[in-house]
Amino acid sequence: MPKVRVAGFSVSLDGFSAGIEQSLNDPLGKRGTEIFQWFFHTNTFRSMHGQQGGTIGGVDDQFAHSAMDNFGAFILGRNMFGPVRGPWPDDLWKGWWGPNPPYHTPTFVLTHHKREPLEMEGGTTFYFVTGGIVEALDLAKKAAGSKDIKIGGGVSTVRQYLQAGLIDSLHLASVPVLLGQGESLLQGLDLHALGFSITDRKSSDYATHLVLEKA
Amino acid sequence: MPKVRVAGFSVSLDGFSAGIEQSLNDPLGKRGTEIFQWFFHTNTFRSMHGQQGGTIGGVDDQFAHSAMDNFGAFILGRNMFGPVRGPWPDDLWKGWWGPNPPYHTPTFVLTHHKREPLEMEGGTTFYFVTGGIVEALDLAKKAAGSKDIKIGGGVSTVRQYLQAGLIDSLHLASVPVLLGQGESLLQGLDLHALGFSITDRKSSDYATHLVLEKA
Numbered sequence: 001m002p003k004v005r006v007a008g009f010s011v012s013l014d015g016f017s018a019g020i021e022q023s024l025n026d027p028l029g030k031r032g033t034e035i036f037q038w039f040f041h042t043n044t045f046r047s048m049h050g051q052q053g054g055t056i057g058g059v060d061d062q063f064a065h066s067a068m069d070n071f072g073a074f075i076l077g078r079n080m081f082g083p084v085r086g087p088w089p090d091d092l093w094k095g096w097w098g099p100n101p102p103y104h105t106p107t108f109v110l111t112h113h114k115r116e117p118l119e120m121e122g123g124t125t126f127y128f129v130t131g132g133i134v135e136a137l138d139l140a141k142k143a144a145g146s147k148d149i150k151i152g153g154g155v156s157t158v159r160q161y162l163q164a165g166l167i168d169s170l171h172l173a174s175v176p177v178l179l180g181q182g183e184s185l186l187q188g189l190d191l192h193a194l195g196f197s198i199t200d201r202k203s204s205d206y207a208t209h210l211v212l213e214k215a
Numbered sequence: 216m217p218k219v220r221v222a223g224f225s226v227s228l229d230g231f232s233a234g235i236e237q238s239l240n241d242p243l244g245k246r247g248t249e250i251f252q253w254f255f256h257t258n259t260f261r262s263m264h265g266q267q268g269g270t271i272g273g274v275d276d277q278f279a280h281s282a283m284d285n286f287g288a289f290i291l292g293r294n295m296f297g298p299v300r301g302p303w304p305d306d307l308w309k310g311w312w313g314p315n316p317p318y319h320t321p322t323f324v325l326t327h328h329k330r331e332p333l334e335m336e337g338g339t340t341f342y343f344v345t346g347g348i349v350e351a352l353d354l355a356k357k358a359a360g361s362k363d364i365k366i367g368g369g370v371s372t373v374r375q376y377l378q379a380g381l382i383d384s385l386h387l388a389s390v391p392v393l394l395g396q397g398e399s400l401l402q403g404l405d406l407h408a409l410g411f412s413i414t415d416r417k418s419s420d421y422a423t424h425l426v427l428e429k430a
Binding site: 013014015172174176177179180184187189190193198201203208210212 | 228229230387389391392393394395396399401402404405406407408411412413416418423425427
């Protein structure tokens with residue numbers, strides 16, 4: 001049975017999954033990169049960007065690999081796709097990731113503004129969905145077939161899907177960083193009442209990885 | 216130089232350090248005991264309660280030991296001292312801990328209502344302070360001499376001292392538990408702006424222990 005998953009999502013000790021003031025220069029918000037140190041050193045991350053090396057097979061790389069594995073479709077919030085706000089002025093913005101994005105499947109972008117699908121290299125096609133999170137999930141499920149669907153982010157998108165009870169599994173990387181300010185992942189959400197419990201936990205030098213699943 | 220410390224303070228994955236609905240039967244609030252599993256199995260905890268056995272010398276016991284070591288005075292919020300609210304009806308309530316509390320030093324209880332000092336067995340004397348957190352800290356510093364002062368809790372008391380910039384060091388035990396609801400330790404506090412950074416981190420099967428200190 002395919003699952004709707006959040007994976008590879010970092011959370012600071014003070015509960016933030018992105019910094020403040022996201023911009024073209026700071027896609028993860030100010031100091032946002034500090035919460036992804038566990039990911040950057042892995043072979044999985046480097047391979048995604050056409051680089052060699054990195055740590056192979058340790059705790060971080062295992063979770064990094066599974067955070068990108070077995071997905072048949074992705075869903076992204078518009079801020080995760082880019083810094084453009086309001087109606088699309090043109091088709092120039094094609095995501096943060098260059099001509100060959102790391103998704104390699106149909107990828108659904110939540111937006112209030114229509115735009116034609118955008119076919120990229122490597123199998124990624126961005127579809128722009130104006131009908132809301134349930135419509136996007138229906139489209140993603142059809143596209144994914146027997147594979148899982150990943151809610152890729154950002155924070156607001158993950159929170160909306162959690163609150164709607166539409167997520168089956170989360171992998172969070174709890175990192176020893178104090179962001180101080182940012183976008184809180186769990187504030188005001190009751191994951192216990194939503195049926196989640198913690199089913200796996202492993203620590204590395206960089207993060208404590210936790211898997212949360214519905215009972 | 217003596218330090219003002221918080222130590223052995225548990226935080227759930229969703230940021231809570233106590234459950235809801237604290238009462239005589241639930242001193243830590245509903246499900247509050249779940250966040251202290253890392254502590255209960257240690258030799259330090261058992262010794263505090265006159266029991267033998269427990270884990271000696273592992274990561275949890277090391278942090279448990281240092282969370283009770285080298286203190287010359289404690290400060291407790293009134294809810295940490297007991298479930299009685301409003302003016303003290305009599306002197307019958309003497310804390311949650313029986314005749315020999317685990318403090319063994321002068322221990323200052325924040326309250327709005329006057330009460331005579333209460334001398335217990337084993338060196339603990341409870342002093343009831345009506346002048347606020349700064350007065351309590353001044354009294355505790357005088358009592359502690361060259362030793363540290365521990366802000367023992369509860370959550371609201373720790374938050375007040377943090378916000379006032381009066382805490383030098385925190386040891387938090389981040390535990391794989393989803394309380395769902397409770398008293399949030401850090402929500403709305405900017406520990407980065409307050410000057411804290413994470414200086415130590417060690418994981419056990421029960422918790423990831425983190426030490427936060429002012430630079």
